[in-house]
Amino acid sequence: MTAFGFTLLGRDGAARRGRVATAHGTVETPAFMPVGTAGTVKGMLPDAVAETGAEIVLGNTYHLMLRPGAERVERLGGLHRMMGWERPILTDSGGYQVMSLTGLRDLSEKGVTFRSHIDGSTHELTPERSIDIQRMLDADISMALDECTPHPATHAETESSLGLSMRWAARSKAAFTARPGYGLFGIVQGGTYLDLRARSVADLLAIGFDGYAIGGLAVGEGQAEMFRVLDHTAPLLPEDRPRYLMGVGTSADLVGAVARGIDMFDCVMPTRSGRTGQAFTRRGKVNLRNARHMDDPRPLDQECRCPACKKFSRAYLHHLHRAEEMLGPILLTWHNLTYYQDLMAAMRAAIEAGRFTEFGAAFHEEQERGDIEPLGTTDG
Amino acid sequence: MTAFGFTLLGRDGAARRGRVATAHGTVETPAFMPVGTAGTVKGMLPDAVAETGAEIVLGNTYHLMLRPGAERVERLGGLHRMMGWERPILTDSGGYQVMSLTGLRDLSEKGVTFRSHIDGSTHELTPERSIDIQRMLDADISMALDECTPHPATHAETESSLGLSMRWAARSKAAFTARPGYGLFGIVQGGTYLDLRARSVADLLAIGFDGYAIGGLAVGEGQAEMFRVLDHTAPLLPEDRPRYLMGVGTSADLVGAVARGIDMFDCVMPTRSGRTGQAFTRRGKVNLRNARHMDDPRPLDQECRCPACKKFSRAYLHHLHRAEEMLGPILLTWHNLTYYQDLMAAMRAAIEAGRFTEFGAAFHEEQERGDIEPLGTTDG
Numbered sequence: 098m099t100a101f102g103f104t105l106l107g108r109d110g111a112a113r114r115g116r117v118a119t120a121h122g123t124v125e126t127p128a129f130m131p132v133g134t135a136g137t138v139k140g141m142l143p144d145a146v147a148e149t150g151a152e153i154v155l156g157n158t159y160h161l162m163l164r165p166g167a168e169r170v171e172r173l174g175g176l177h178r179m180m181g182w183e184r185p186i187l188t189d190s191g192g193y194q195v196m197s198l199t200g201l202r203d204l205s206e207k208g209v210t211f212r213s214h215i216d217g218s219t220h221e222l223t224p225e226r227s228i229d230i231q232r233m234l235d236a237d238i239s240m241a242l243d244e245c246t247p248h249p250a251t252h253a254e255t256e257s258s259l260g261l262s263m264r265w266a267a268r269s270k271a272a273f274t275a276r277p278g279y280g281l282f283g284i285v286q287g288g289t290y291l292d293l294r295a296r297s298v299a300d301l302l303a304i305g306f307d308g309y310a311i312g313g314l315a316v317g318e319g320q321a322e323m324f325r326v327l328d329h330t331a332p333l334l335p336e337d338r339p340r341y342l343m344g345v346g347t348s349a350d351l352v353g354a355v356a357r358g359i360d361m362f363d364c365v366m367p368t369r370s371g372r373t374g375q376a377f378t379r380r381g382k383v384n385l386r387n388a389r390h391m392d393d394p395r396p397l398d399q400e401c402r403c404p405a406c407k408k409f410s411r412a413y414l415h416h417l418h419r420a421e422e423m424l425g426p427i428l429l430t431w432h433n434l435t436y437y438q439d440l441m442a443a444m445r446a447a448i449e450a451g452r453f454t455e456f457g458a459a460f461h462e463e464q465e466r467g468d469i470e471p472l473g474t475t476d477g
Numbered sequence: 478m479t480a481f482g483f484t485l486l487g488r489d490g491a492a493r494r495g496r497v498a499t500a501h502g503t504v505e506t507p508a509f510m511p512v513g514t515a516g517t518v519k520g521m522l523p524d525a526v527a528e529t530g531a532e533i534v535l536g537n538t539y540h541l542m543l544r545p546g547a548e549r550v551e552r553l554g555g556l557h558r559m560m561g562w563e564r565p566i567l568t569d570s571g572g573y574q575v576m577s578l579t580g581l582r583d584l585s586e587k588g589v590t591f592r593s594h595i596d597g598s599t600h601e602l603t604p605e606r607s608i609d610i611q612r613m614l615d616a617d618i619s620m621a622l623d624e625c626t627p628h629p630a631t632h633a634e635t636e637s638s639l640g641l642s643m644r645w646a647a648r649s650k651a652a653f654t655a656r657p658g659y660g661l662f663g664i665v666q667g668g669t670y671l672d673l674r675a676r677s678v679a680d681l682l683a684i685g686f687d688g689y690a691i692g693g694l695a696v697g698e699g700q701a702e703m704f705r706v707l708d709h710t711a712p713l714l715p716e717d718r719p720r721y722l723m724g725v726g727t728s729a730d731l732v733g734a735v736a737r738g739i740d741m742f743d744c745v746m747p748t749r750s751g752r753t754g755q756a757f758t759r760r761g762k763v764n765l766r767n768a769r770h771m772d773d774p775r776p777l778d779q780e781c782r783c784p785a786c787k788k789f790s791r792a793y794l795h796h797l798h799r800a801e802e803m804l805g806p807i808l809l810t811w812h813n814l815t816y817y818q819d820l821m822a823a824m825r826a827a828i829e830a831g832r833f834t835e836f837g838a839a840f841h842e843e844q845e846r847g848d849i850e851p852l853g854t855t856d857g
Contacts, residue, residue: 137803164800416515417517
């Protein structure tokens with residue numbers, strides 16, 4: 098079986114072109130991971146997810162441990178087999194959802210006790226339990242359990258939270274059973290305090306992980322602050338390990354983060370926005386619920402290869418979303434994921450060609466040009 | 478362009494094997510039409526609908542006239558182009574939905590005035606308007622407007638309602654513009670009164686239609702009553718025109734109605750039940766929400782060719798429906814439509830082989846055998 102690993106194939110400035118090898122295949126980086134919270138990328142068959150160009154998806158430990166349950170997923174042959182996705186899967190640790198979705202929780206050195214948002218039942222998540230759940234899910238990439246520091250937080254609050262996260266990181270590493278093709282990532286915390294980010298990197302390097310995630314960003318600090326932290330933090334990370342920016346983001350966030358040396362991303366934005374009628378395109382955001390699309394026979398984006406753009410009109414997409422037909426979310430999810438994957442592919446090509454700076458400039462120029470021109474009024 | 482028409486290819490007892498030719502292609506009969514109420518078979522891309530084996534879908538005049546509007550659909554090139562379905566489409570007249578979905582309505586000789594269930598706006602549907610809407614939708618098969626007689630109704634009530642429906646049928650025929658490849662069907666009413674059914678057939682034959690539908694059944698009278706009406710009514714219809722039993726039904730209804738000479742069907746059952754976790758199989762109904770499927774790694778039906786059965790377990794389908802994930806309704810809709818289409822294909826083959834009686838007996842025997850055996854308990 099393949100050893101887990103990262104190959105740095107090339108560089109253009111700080112931007113990196115690489116490849117992650119896992120037990121279920123390889124992932125070309127920079128890569129975007131669609132979110133498949135409860136064992137499905139919402140509204141998409143696995144074949145459709147693969148058609149968008151995705152090579153890896155993310156599963157949520159919190160949701161899966163509650164329903165259908167990690168032990169049950171293991172009995173069913175693991176998450177890949179259960180959901181019919183035979184390519185790589187990364188699972189988060191569950192920590193973020195425990196903090197954001199459960200009202201009643203009790204945090205201690207040992208771990209966190211919380212009530213399920215589904216049925217109110219009580220559960221405990223410790224570093225050891227999180228790693229064990231991720232093993233049962235058969236995740237190619239497991240994440241260490243950490244505490245997501247709230248934003249804003251003082252330096253003292255952030256430092257205290259960081260200390261707990263680093264002790265949990267060490268326990269996560271100790272709990273992780275090495276298996277060929279499987280990897281464990283540590284998560285850099287420290288909020289917007291650069292000294293704490295540096296300390297967190299040093300602590301994680303001392304423990305040693307197969308990859309390094311940057312957490313606690315895109316929590317309200319704004320893109321400029323996020324980029325400032327990345328400018329400082331990414332260069333501290335080892336060249337020979339993948340770097341994963343968690344929960345990010347808009348297409349402009351992705352382009353800016355790749356320019357700063359990030360290799361992997363996940364975000365609910367393309368899927369969640371697709372369900373509410375919002376499309377991401379090379380010409381910026383388009384809200385298909387807007388009445389201006391009601392009679393528009395043109396495709397959402399004539400240059401896009403997805404079924405929503407190849408086979409249907411803006412007027413029809415508008416109709417589907419107004420009528421709350423399932424096909425509306427299905428088609429816009431498909432479109433948004435295709436847009437994200439094609440953006441990643443274009444970034445990979447630009448890095449290979451040594452033209453990433455030009456790519457970034459052209460990307461921003463086109464985004465700012467705005468959506469396609471209104472229909473002419475001359476033919477009625 | 479193809480002329481609209483019906484070819485009777487063969488017979489086995491009263492069961493008929495035929496072919497309907499339309500402007501958008503041919504339909505092998507007996508045929509089941511999936512319901513695409515608002516310009517989409519809920520949760521299914523058009524390619525997926527075709528993969529199930531469907532050759533024709535049904536669109537609802539009532540829903541489409543309100544949203545997106547018949548004139549808008551016409552400007553967008555018709556319903557086929559708007560929804561990306563280039564095969565035949567049949568539209569109903571809108572009458573049934575006006576009666577069943579709108580609380581406020583005013584019925585007169587001229588037509589029916591009603592309030593939209595979407596925004597409360599007032600609309601009028603007359604035979605002439607219904608036929609004109611169906612022309613704008615570009616329906617290959619249009620249906621005459623009729624009044625759906627409530628069930629139960631007295632002989633006098635049914636006779637009075639039938640009179641109005643027959644006068645509307647004549648006006649529908651007068652309003653229909655003949656075009657190559659396009660047809661208009663009349664609808665036999667008369668409730669469960671055989672004399673009124675006979676009178677309705679005679680009235681419609683005097684007007685002359687391209688096909689004949691039997692309406693006002695499957696409204697609560699029970700399968701035995703429905704079959705009694707079919708036994709009496711179907712033989713009165715001309716051999717050289719297709720016969721369409723509206724809004725029917727269960728798989729047993731379909732087998733029994735084909736045995737009585739029916740060629741076409743539509744029903745929301747496979748799609749609507751699919752959305753609520755109910756699957757139809759050769760072994761009867763299976764409710765995937767039931768806890769007994771929670772740990773079952775077996776497919777819903779190992780002999781079925783649909784993605785739900787080919788790629789996923791009962792446990793996963795159960796999980797998707799419990800977690801209210803979109804993929805649950807998508808997969809079970811796909812399965813149910815595949816089951817219905819494969820049943821129709823099997824009936825067509827049985828008629829061709831002159832073995833329809835044996836087919837029906839085997840069908841009932843297998844339905845009654847019940848769902849697949851419970852998992853053994855010997856291996857835990």
